Amino acid sequence: MNDLRTVALITSVLAMLSGATLVGQFLKRHPDRGLDAGAIRTFNLRLRGWWILCTVLAAAFWLGTTATVVLFGLVSFWALREFITLTPTRKGDHRALFWVFFLFLPLHYVLVGLNRYDIFSVFLPVYATLFVLTRVAVAGDYKRFLERTAKIQAGLVVCVYCLSFAPALLLLPLGGQAGLDRSANFRLLFFLILLVQFADCMQYVFSRMLGRRLVAPTVSSNRTWEGLLGSATSTALLAAVLWWAAPPFEPWQASLAGLVVAVMGFAGGMTMSAIKRDRGVKDYGTLVVGHGGVLDRIDSICFAAPVFYHLTLLVTGVKPG
Amino acid sequence: MISPAPRPAYRPAITDAQPTRPAGPRSPLCRAAGLSLAALARLLAGASVRWIASQPDTCQRVYFANHTSHLDALVIWSSLPQAVREVTRPVAAKDYWSRGLVRRWLAEEVFDAILIDRTDIKVHHSPVDLMLREAGTSHSLIVFPEGGRSVTGEVGEFKSGLFYLAKKRPDIELVPVHIDNLNRVLPRGEFLPVPLLSCISFGPPMWLEAGEAKPEFLGRARRAVLALKE
Secondary structure, eight states: OHHHHHHHHHHHHHHHHHHHHHHHHHHHHOGGGSOOHHHHHHHHHHHHHHHHHHHHHHHHHHHOHHHHHHHHHHHHHHHHHHHHHHSOOOGGGHHHHHHIIIIIHHHHHHHHHTTOHHHHHHIIIIIIHHHHHHHHHHTTOOTTHHHHHHHHHHHIIIIIIITTHHHHGGGSOGGGSTTOOHHHHHHHHHHHHHHHHHHHHHHHHHHHHHOOSBSOTTTOSSOBHHHHHHHHHHHHHHHHHTGGGSTTOOHHHHHHHHHHHHHHHHHHHHHHHHHHHHHTOSOHHHHSTTOOOHHHHHHHHHHHHHHHHHHHHHHHOOOOO | OOOOOOOOOOOOSSTTOOOSSOOSOOOHHHHHHHHHHHHHHHHHHTEEEEESSOOOOOSOEEEEEOOOSTTHHHHHHHHSOHHHHHTEEEEEEHHHHTSSHHHHHIIIIISOOEEEOTTOOOSTTOHHHHHHHHHTTTOEEEEOTTSSOOSSSSOOOOOTHHHHHHHHOTTSEEEEEEEESHHHHSOTTOOSOOOOOEEEEEOOOBOOOTTOOHHHHHHHHHHHHHHTTO
């Protein structure tokens, strides 16, 4: 039963991706259809990103839970270095940053891997905060103290803490539910990522097709209320259709998850846009030429993961750890 | 923009232009240490490498860069392709790199650095002659014309060594290099790196113009480095 569901989920994703790729290639070869060439290029680029993401995820799933936690740890590491590279720091932050990168980040992922929810849920928000405040104060540079420590803390929470709830889904003891094995956890994580990516895509599509009212023109020039509404509705629908793939959910719970994921993905995109606008860059990738911009890819999932995780706890009554 | 002068044919300006040590494969241990340190530096410094109107080449060159961190020479060296790296020697300060066994081993054996005594610069004991002697007719050099690491992150005025290098060996290509953000990876006075992202940009080669005076040339070289910052 479980294997059948996994195969069905993988098949539907492959079918959706292949279909979209065929459409994308067709549009590329027939530029006379009256569609914006730039939009088609963006579409095809996004699709390529999806293929890469799915391949990497499939490889990690195949290697197991630990490998997936490590993979997300590396993504967090890269995202955090992009985040800190973008935000100006002073020399007084150097030692604090060293420990953040080489002690707090890896230790947090070890705790996630050990499924110590009781510790990892407070480790970064409380203990890392206390450490960063103290270390920066001890370094002796008080200029813009709160601003600097807040930047480090924001980076840690968004890039590390929030993202780590995605692999933490793999360690939820869903076994209490009848007939669920480990593959159920992988389907749950895959379900989350699928919804996030779909919501991103729909946000883009609806904004382009129907978008009139920009949410905040000064922050993002392509996120509209219509896009948010369209993306929330369509993601909730997709989640309801795919509810069988997400093990502990009833259809209505799955569609609630889809709705929440779409809204949180929107929140993540807006937040990162605001930071980028403030720093005067378009992508995290263009900050240092030649880098892909991991943070651009994962902003939505960072915001959606913790909410999805806690929603799962809430509706299923599963106790973490 | 001044168009580059035609490249003069090679004519050794100093007679004893023989390298003091033969170029050739170093011991496997040193090679392995060099390779792994280069890999580690690139990983830690997250360096992306750009060649702007320029190509990597094994011809004799002087790479001159802004100096912000102890990692500078290592990261530039590691961003060169293997074949170019083999013939490229960093020029480093003797007072720092000959202190302690590990540093000395790294400088002398692994990176094959040319160590310059900053405290003992005289006319008859000129570091430029030493560099050219060590470079011989096949090695390229990595130099930092500011003469020390900048504290503020601004690119300081260039010292005259680069001018005399260019004057004595007008055939060597001078390649400007700009290092961005490495001062945040390993600032002055720190020994633990923070793994941020940095960027190394190589610019188009330049030469000393016929009759170009020292201040003009040094200003032009400095602007060539700054131009890579964008």
